[in-house]
Amino acid sequence: MDEARTELEARLDGEVHLESESGTEDEPPVKHDNPGPVKPFEPLNDLLSVPKYNEVDPSFLILLTFPALFGFMIGDAGYGVTTFLMFAAGYKLFPAAKEIFVSLMFASFMTFLFGLAFGDAFGYIIFGGHSELAAATGIELFSQIPILFHRAEHLGQVFTIAGAFGVFHVNLGYLVGGYNEYIRHGLKEAFLEKGSWILLQIGVAIAVLASQPIGLGVIGLSIVLIVLGEGAVGVIEIPSLLSNIVSYLRVFGVSVAAVVLAKTVNALAEPLLGTGSLVLTVAGIGVLVVGHIFNTFIKIMEGFLQGIRLHYVEFYDKFYDGGGRRYVPFGAEDASL
Incomplete structure (x- = not known):
């Protein structure tokens, strides 16, 4: 560094300013390298931190x-449409965050699909044996x-799916970490x-669902392995x-x-809609919209x-x-480039 400063000062008449980013020289900068559909989700990850060069993105x-x-979580076809429209508006109005809005439009599409799967749209049952849409239109096809x-009639299944997704x-995180x-x-x-x-969880499952002695043995083995891998803090x-x-x-x-x-x-809206009064009907529609x-x-x-x-x-x-350094092209001032 000193030799470089001396030579540059000699060449540039002393007008030299050098900065050293200590501690970063050994950490290569990182640039995401993902296929097109994944790119909108990179900013969601980077909201937390940029990945390091030697870990999974x-x-x-x-x-x-x-x-x-x-x-x-939302699971309603109607809200799938309204959230998509809002995210599309955000895409147009806030170009700096357009990738995040694209990722959220993916989420809206899944909301729409789950809404169809649950037969829900704006809280009304549109499909299935209890279809309110069929009752209102007389079209039995619905x-x-x-x-x-x-979901309102099968809370236990929603609870089970939530827990199963958690497991x-x-x-999946442990596998990626491995x-x-x-x-x-x-x-x-x-x-x-x-x-x-993962072995610890397998042991618990065996103990609960099959053989308690075998399950406890697997649990004990997994705890020993955890201590070998992470020390006593792993047990804590x-x-x-x-x-x-x-x-x-x-x-x-x-x-x-x-x-x-x-x-x-x-x-709240239905009593107003069923009165036959034009004013109250309009008010009921307003309640629904707002x-x-x-x-x-x-x-x-x-x-x-x-x-x-x-x-x-x-x-x-x-x-x-995380904690990686984002790659910035030479001469660029914006680290988001």
């Missing part, structure tokens, strides 16, 4: 799970369209630090595994709340905040270090 994983999680289930998502460890330190470290946690963190999975039950809460809010708006627009904003906030939180906290904790 989670952007593809966000594409796989975030839209589905968002869609399941009642014959198969659905998964109506899947957390263990791959990161394999790249950095080899197969042994990958199994000790990540595989041992075992309860956090349960809390991570339980956190996904918020998906159940948001999903049920989405149904309740939509039906509440409809319940209420469902308000609900759209609420659902966007809940779906985004809860969905991205589960990724950043419960999911990323299993594999993601």
